[in-house]
Amino acid sequence: MRRQTTRIRTFVAAAMLAGFAGTAALPALAQQSAPPTTTPTTAPNPTADSVNEDMLFKQGPKIGGRISIPDQKAANLIQPQGREWRGFHETWMPWIGAAAILGMVALLGLFYFTRGRIRMEHSEESGRKILRFNGFERFTHWMTATCFIILALSGLNYIFGKRLLMPVIGPDAFATLSQWAKYAHVYLAWPFMLGIVFMFVVWLRDNIPNRIDLQWIKAGGGFIGKGHPHAERFNAGQKVVFWMVAGFGTAMGVTGLMMLFPFAATDINGMQIMQGIHSLIGVAFIAAILAHIYIGSLGMEGAYDAMGSGKVDLAWARAHHDLWVEKEQARTASGPQLRTHHAPAE
Amino acid sequence: MKAFAVAVICAVAIGIAASYILSSSQRFAWQAFSTSSARVSQPGTNLVGPRWTGDATGPHDAVAGETTAPKRS
Numbered sequence: 001m002r003r004q005t006t007r008i009r010t011f012v013a014a015a016m017l018a019g020f021a022g023t024a025a026l027p028a029l030a031q032q033s034a035p036p037t038t039t040p041t042t043a044p045n046p047t048a049d050s051v052n053e054d055m056l057f058k059q060g061p062k063i064g065g066r067i068s069i070p071d072q073k074a075a076n077l078i079q080p081q082g083r084e085w086r087g088f089h090e091t092w093m094p095w096i097g098a099a100a101i102l103g104m105v106a107l108l109g110l111f112y113f114t115r116g117r118i119r120m121e122h123s124e125e126s127g128r129k130i131l132r133f134n135g136f137e138r139f140t141h142w143m144t145a146t147c148f149i150i151l152a153l154s155g156l157n158y159i160f161g162k163r164l165l166m167p168v169i170g171p172d173a174f175a176t177l178s179q180w181a182k183y184a185h186v187y188l189a190w191p192f193m194l195g196i197v198f199m200f201v202v203w204l205r206d207n208i209p210n211r212i213d214l215q216w217i218k219a220g221g222g223f224i225g226k227g228h229p230h231a232e233r234f235n236a237g238q239k240v241v242f243w244m245v246a247g248f249g250t251a252m253g254v255t256g257l258m259m260l261f262p263f264a265a266t267d268i269n270g271m272q273i274m275q276g277i278h279s280l281i282g283v284a285f286i287a288a289i290l291a292h293i294y295i296g297s298l299g300m301e302g303a304y305d306a307m308g309s310g311k312v313d314l315a316w317a318r319a320h321h322d323l324w325v326e327k328e329q330a331r332t333a334s335g336p337q338l339r340t341h342h343a344p345a346e
Numbered sequence: 347m348k349a350f351a352v353a354v355i356c357a358v359a360i361g362i363a364a365s366y367i368l369s370s371s372q373r374f375a376w377q378a379f380s381t382s383s384a385r386v387s388q389p390g391t392n393l394v395g396p397r398w399t400g401d402a403t404g405p406h407d408a409v410a411g412e413t414t415a416p417k418r419s
Binding site: 069070138140141142143146147183184187189190192194260308310 | 347348349350352353354356357360361362363364365368375378379
């Protein structure tokens, strides 16, 4: 009897449970089978009504928050120009840098193997020396040049280091090297800028363009054909190098200072632009100086002596800077300058 | 050669001088922009430490004590 009662209770409970489950499933079934309604609802849609990125950018170029620390720049949440800047220096810049530098190396190699080294033309004046650059001029050239080489290598490390160097030497060695390269880049920038100022002051007078430069350019600078066009202390090509160094050096200094003293003169967007200009001019500067190094050493016999010992062969000077030689000889021959200016044409 | 040697020495000397001058005028961001409110740990650390062992000694502790040369980002 008791067992029968238990069976009845179990059956009733199961029936009630099944009925409840069926009732709960009805709305879901109805929802699936019912046609879509077009009745407007007054309930808010949080997703559609919430603030989104596009809406915030209509109010200003950046999205910022509210912070309590003194550095209000930290309130900046999204600055879209930063994505463009990152895209530039991570995708475009390595290709631009490689094209500029490897392109110049290829051009110089082509020039060397087709034109060959420009040999010294001997004459009866060969063996006699004339002072081309005095001690201070060579000092300021080498101070700027040595700093430039360190700045160029450490600067290229910013672009190519993690791509080319880190796989070779490993991340730990690369991190240490990059840290020291960064110190060298930041601190040797100062003697470099000083050297640029010195060079500008010392050589400005001899680098003013004139009609002789036009004739030099028309004659191809002596690179095309035979003979050498007239030139004063600096020919048109050297004047281009001078003004390039002065202009690029100034631009690199200004943009570098903007980054060295962040937010002192411009905001984050301005600093990103400065970094882009700095890197673009930097690779152009390196490519141009590669040509300068080539023609001052391997490319032309006798040219290195001008910055090596300061004295060049008189025959070389007569061939490449004839007007300057005449002026120097006339000046030293007049007497008093012999003591102060060490340019004995002998 | 003499001009080159003097130029290199001067470049290094000016670079070192620049490093000292810049170091004296620069501070870490967490030093320059920290508030007077309470800070429960050194910047770069948390209360449980980097390995969750309770040893909260972090890389900036030595810098905070100025026992080594400051490292800038």
